[in-house]
Every structure is written in C-alpha cells, then in structure tokens.
Amino acid sequence: MVIYRATKYDSIEPLPDLDLYTFYFKPNEFNTKFPADRKVVIDGLTGKSLTHSQVRDLSGRMAAGWVDNIGLKQGDIVASFAPNHYDHIVVYLSLLAAKCTITPGNPMYTEAEFLHQISNSGAKALVTVPELLPVLLKVCAKVGIPKSRIFMYGENDYQEFKSVYSIMSSTRDIEYPVQGLNSKEDVAFICYSSGTTGLAKGVMLTHQNLIAQALITMETDKHAHNEHDKSLCFLPLYHIYGLTVLCFNAFYKLLPVVIIPRFDLKTYLELVQKYRITLLSIVPPVAVQLSKDPLVLKYDLSSVRIIQCGAAPLGKEHTDNLLARIPGYLIQSYGMTETTSAVVQSGYDGTAVGSVGIVCPSVECKIVDEQENELGDDQEGEILIRGPSIMKGYYNNPEANAKTFAEGGWLKTGDVLRFDSKKQEFFVMDRLKELIKVKGFQVAPAELESLLLGMPEVNDCCVIGVYHTDEATEYPRAYVVPAPSLKADENLKKAITDYVAKNVTGYKRLRGGVRFLDVIPKSPSGKILRRRIRELAKEQDTPVKANL
Template identity: 35%
Template sequence: MIFKSTTNIDIPVKGVYQALINEANEDATFIDGITGEKLTLDKLSSDSKKLAAGLIDKAGFNRGDVLAIFSPNQVDYPTVIFGTIAAGGIVTFVDSKYTVDEVAYQLKDSGAKYIVIKYIFIWNEEIDEIKPYSFLKSEREVNPIEYSPEEAKSTTAYLSYSSGTTGKNKGVETTHSNIVTNLAQIGCNNDDVNSRASVVLMPNFEFDLPTFCKTIQDYKVNFVPIRQSYGATEYSFTHFVKYAENIPIESIGKPIPNVECKIISEKGKELGYNQEGELCVRGPNVMKGYLNNKEATDAYIDNEGWFHTGDIAKVDEFGNFYIVDRSKELIKYQGHQVSPTELESILNSHQSIDDAAVIGVYAEQEATECPAAYISLKQNVLESDQLKQEIKRYVEKRVSPYKRLSGGILFIDKIPKSSSGKILRKVLRNRIKKEHPFYRKKF
C-alpha cells in the first residue's frame, strides 16, 4: 500500500541561489548568537557575489569544482555557501569536530580543490598556501550561475557526508532541486520559520541550555518552534514533520507535501496499516545518489525510485507514522551519527582484543545515546579495569571526541552472531540493560 501526502504544493524547479537569495525577503538577517554580529540579506547577496568573483578571478575556480567548509556555525558561513553556489560550484561540509584523518578522507573523497577553514583549526602551523578569507573577496560582483529546470534536477549543489553502518562515510549528492524542494516542503506551514524571519545562529550543534536561554533573552526571540520530525541526509534532511497537536507523541508525524511512502516486508511485499516493516520513501527531495559509489546507490534506491531507509516503521489508520526500530545500527550521540563498524574496526586492531561489538546505550543524564563496546579478549589476556582504560585511550587517539566509548566497555566471552556472521546487536542491547541498569554510574 502506497501512502501519499495529504497536501501537494507547487514547487519551483530552479537553482539554490535563484530560489533562496534572489527571491528572499530583504529584511531577513542572520545573527551570531555569541558575538552579536549580523548579516543582512542585502549584504549576503553582495558578499556572496564578490566571493564568487574572487574564487573565479583569484583562485581559478571552475563550474563544478568542490569547495570544503571546515568551520563551526558563524555568520560568514552562508556567504561561503552561496558564494560557491553563485560561482557554479559544489559545497562539501566538514564536521568541525573531525580528526585530521577524518578531514583528510573527506577532502580526498569529495575531490575538494579548495577549503575555507576557521583559523582555530590551523594548529599554529605555518602553511604558505593559506590565504586570509578576505583575500578571496573581489571588488566586483559576479552574476550568479543560473540553472534550467533540468539542470537544477541533475546538478549537485551540496555534498554532505552520511555515516553508514558499513565502511567509510559516503558522500551524498544533493541537487539544487532537492534543496529547493525540501525547503518549500517544510516551509509551507505558515506557523513555521520562513524566508521572512531573522535567524540567530549558535556556534555548535550540541545543545547548551544556559547559552540557549541567554540567547532567547538577549535577542528577544519570540518564536522557538520545537517539532518532532524524521529525515536523513539522503532525502534532503526531512521527510516527515509533526505539525498537529493531536498526533500521538511517539509519532514522527505525517509525510511532507509531494512525497510517497510505503512499508514493506522482508520479501518486499507492501504492507498496510499497523503492520511493521521497512520504511521506503520517494519524492523530489530524494538525493541524486552517493558520490562515485554506484553499488551503494543501487543498494538504497531501487529502479522505481524508492529509497530504502533501513528503518522499521508502521502507520496507523489516521496516517501517522511511527519508527519502531532502526535496522541501520547508527548511534546518535548529541546530534552526531556514530558508526559502530568504524569503532569495531579500531577495537579489533588492538593487540589484546579478539572480537568486539559496539552498540548505543542511553544516558538519561545527558539525554543521548553513547557508544558502548562489548569486548572478547584473546586467550591468556586477563580482564581488568586497567585494560579497559587502556582500550578507551587507544580508541580516543583515533577518533573524534563524539565517537569515544563514552558508554563504557564490557567484557564478554564471545560476541553473539548469526549463522552468517552478523553481530546480534539486539541480544547485546537486551543484555546490557540487565547487566548495567545504571551504566553511567558503573562504567
């Protein structure tokens, strides 16, 4: 059974710059919540065109080139994005908490020719090739590249990286049309933030309550919408939004406009109301594909255009959707996605470890999942708290802070696996609840 949006809207098929800058409200402003620095739409338009001219004139930037941004949130961020887009380029976003190895991987995989970096990440190194950001800005304003409807549908604008359950992170190619579509889909509700609003930016993705409250007070923020929603990088971030107050609290809401959804069994059969199965989505917001990875693209998007989310869901008779479980085993730590297989690969390279499995455990005090590891030691290696600490340090040296084993380490005789060799994470999740009901205190 295919479930369709209850509402369809007219969505312009055009380039990101054309849709978001040329047609936005002149009064819109970005405000740095920490410094108070402001960026009006007029200045964003002018600065992005000057940056585009500088990229072309001073850096030899060509249409289709990739520029990486390695920086936390700040008011210059939109200028770099739209300056790159105006020059006909592609933007790839590098997590500001990445390690050197993680940054290097994304830069190489994305094919980035240029990187705009926050000065605090240079580590006081003398690098001749680095130029100040102001160097790139030209005195002239370039005419932004415009796209026909067909070009908007096929041309990549953003290259974000999605943590996968296997292997390295994959580059998600999001087209101009994908982005414009999804913004129109989530902005069609008159009660929500739209192009007429001023936006206060916070520097980091993690939620800090005192700073959040101070920002609301200082800037007299009069609209703080909190919405339950569901989405992924692969479908331009959002596919379901919970708008109505009468929708059950555990529901992710209803599909956004202009999309289709279905729930299928393990054999691919379409299911009906209140039947649990894999959630599949289809619509103009679904990605173009994974960069240089046809095998992964074909594994997730079938020949009818359905994206297979890997999440187990159901829908009630009122059209409200619910996520029941994640067949994708990603751990979500404070807004970041952590791949268990990446951590398992590192753990299994330790000289004392025979096998390892990583799962997410919920830390009530922090209101987030934390990566925890079950470890099977090699013969003649003794379990000890000292060894746990050594293993934790071993991992910490090789990953970003949010990927550390903050959920702790537990020893186990043997990692439970299926006949095909797949880790039985559900068994481990059930086990850890019995072994450590207050695990944050016991690790």
C-alpha cells in the same frame, strides 16, 4: 500496495528549474514583503549582523572572486570545516554561485576523519579556521591541496592564509540566473553520512533536492509564518538539520537567525531572552536540559511559541516536562541526510505524543518487512521513501547505491516505523540499520570495530548503542573478546577506552563503556548477531548510565 502520501498539503511540484543561488534571490513572497535591509543573520556573541541585501552583495562579489582570483571551476569541490559563523551563509552562497560543490564537515574530527572526507570527496580547496590549521595542513599536504587554496572564515587573513573576504572581486559580482547548471543533476552539497551502515559516505544533494526541501518546508509551515519570528542556531551548519532549517530555509524566509558556535545552556538562555526568540530548533539532549536544569527557570522564555525537535524521537516523559516549562507547539519530524532533512513531520494543529507526524508534500512512503514485502497500517517495518528531496546517490560509491535504492527509486532508510490507523500518524519504532545516534550524530559501529580490531589487545569485538534515558541519547558501547594472554580487568577497559578516544571525534567515544565476552555471537555466515548483544545489554543495564 499501500503508499502513504500527504493528506493535507498541496503539492510542491512542478519544481522550478533553477540553481540554488537564483532560487534564494529571485523575488518570492518573503523577499518582496520584507525590506532588503532586514537583518537575517546575527552573531550571538558579538552582535554583528548582515542584512538580506548585504548577503546578496557579499556573496555575489565573493563568487566572482572564487572564479576570477582563485580560478575555481564548475564542479570543483570545496571542503568547509569550521564552527558556526554568522557569515556561513555568505560563503555557502558564494560557492554555489561560482558553480562549485560544497562538502561541509565536523570541525571536531580527528586527522583520520578529516583525511577520509577530503580525500574521498576529491576536494580542490578548503575553507576553515586558524585553530584547525595544524591538523588540516597535514591532511592537505597528503591529498595535494596547496596552501594557496586554503582560506579562512572571518574578515581577517591569518599568516599566509587569506580570508574569504580578501578574495572578493572589486569590479563585478555574479548575476543570476547562474548559467550552465542543471538543477536536477548538478550537485550542490556532498554531506557525509554513514547511511545505513559502514564508514561515512558522501551524500550527493542536488540543487533540486535542496529547492524541493525548502518548498516542502514552506508548505508544511505555511500556517506558522510570523513576521516577528526569530530563531536561535546552535545546530552545526554542516549537519543537514542546521544546514536546511537554520541556514538556507531561514534565509529564504528572511527569518532572522541568531547564531552561536556551539551549545552552551547559559548562553542559549540569555540569547532567547535578549532577542525574544520565538522558534527553537533543538535535539532531544537539549530538550532534556531545557526540561530539567534549574537554570532554565531563571530566564524569561515566554517569547517561544514553536519548538522543533529533530534528529531522534523525543519520548513522552521528556515531551511533558519540556512543555510544562516552555508552553507552545512541539513539532517532531523524521528525515535523514539522504532525504535532505524532514520527509515526515507533525503538524501545528495537534499531534499524538511521540509521533513524527504525517508525510510531507510530494513525498511517498511505504512500509516493508525484511523480505521487502509491502505492509500496511499498524504494521511495523522498514520505511522506504521516494520524492524530489531524495539524494542523487552516494558519491563514487555504486555498491552502496545498489544496496540503498530499491526498484522504482525507493530509498531504503533502515528505520522501522509504523503508521497508526487510529491516530493517522507515523511512529518511529526501531532501527534496522546498525547506526548509533549520539545526540543527533551518526556513529557507524563498523568504524569503531575496525579501530578496535587494530589493537593487539582485542581479539574480536562488537559495538552497539546503549540508550541513556537521562540524556535522551545513545552512546557507543564495545563488547570485546580480549587477546588470550590478557586479563579482562579495569586496566584493559581503560586502555581500550583511551585508545578509541585518541582516534575519533568526541561523540564517537565509548561513553557507553566496555564489556568483555568470551565470544562474539555470530551467524553461520560469520555475521555479528547484534540483536543478541542488544538483548544482553538490556539485561545488564537498568537503566544505562553513561561512562563519562
């Protein structure tokens, strides 16, 4: 049996038996080194900021308010849908201190997508923004969340809805250690992911999962700590990448983070220059913009020393172009929501182009073939992961758990990797799973296929991802068998494209286009033969251009 383990890191175990709130505020090497009035979060658009001590005070009193004034109880699930706010950290920490579970999600969802997550998670309360109320009020009415349990991000009430700040206790705050939580069993976050297939499922991440992930990061990055570092966050704070790297791990290190609600290249460049940002956390499509857009050359980005690129591999061409403009260390990593972010990461002492690096501390990996026979060096196969950051499981979904976990507690990732014996590093080769990665977001073909099959114009269909080289991302493409009475023409393509666009959030749209077939290839058991469709797509597209 070939099991890959960390080769140059110290183990992070045994893990502290703590709740997350206590973990972040108890004395550590960072909060004892830096002053309590050090700014830890900064609003990039307004300049508002919070210090470490202010976050402690606000989150503690807000936590008491959730319990005393709102009546939230241990284990209650609270949904959060909002663009990035500089005080996201306060809301998250306050709910954790109140012994609640948070289910964060994409504010760009459609009504059906909001309904799926809120109803599936069983959320008892909601924190959001005024712009989303028209759709979320409909959803809350359907699932039974009363208006008195809907709260606003920011300092201001909105109509009858209270600001999270207005519910704070004026007489007490929550002290730590928080009593009555089991770090290994109690769930801190339910983050929705499509996993290896199908509709989005609730990934249960325990307090210990997130503590393990933080300690993994502290160990892998220990030679990169710099007291003058600053980071810039556009990555969504509901996505595992932004949630761990730029929300909680940054707070643990007292790393100042400038936060913006979404990516805009000009704003991003202005803030890198203004705040002398040293650490960039990006995804491949942003790397492409930084390496190609002429606007980048108008700004001073010389402060940047480390670029971390995650969510999908970045190829050699884009790597070379990016580092030619912004010299520094490029760190790539491999992980997923189910692993609480990175479990394989490249180092700061040089790595092969295209590699995602080596195994993180206290993590174990193995490579298997389609029959789950174990493979070794230089052989491509599905990577299985085991370690303290692996999720507890999918929420209320024993069937998915049975399919996802192998004997011995190994998580089946659905990703094909290879360990290069010469370079002693891992390379991502392919995906066994059907998921389409659109700019770091997961799109399940089954979801779009179910939507398409609800159209009377569609007899059968198959959705795959097609790679757009210029933007370094995949886009969904639908292969459709039209109803017999219909003509397979541009009008039908537009009707299908428009229908999907009205029913899903932006990144799930059919930007890879619509193609028509006489029949969808299937196995004798009726399973779609996606490999044949992918081969057909490669024949049709050289290179693929997105249908924007």
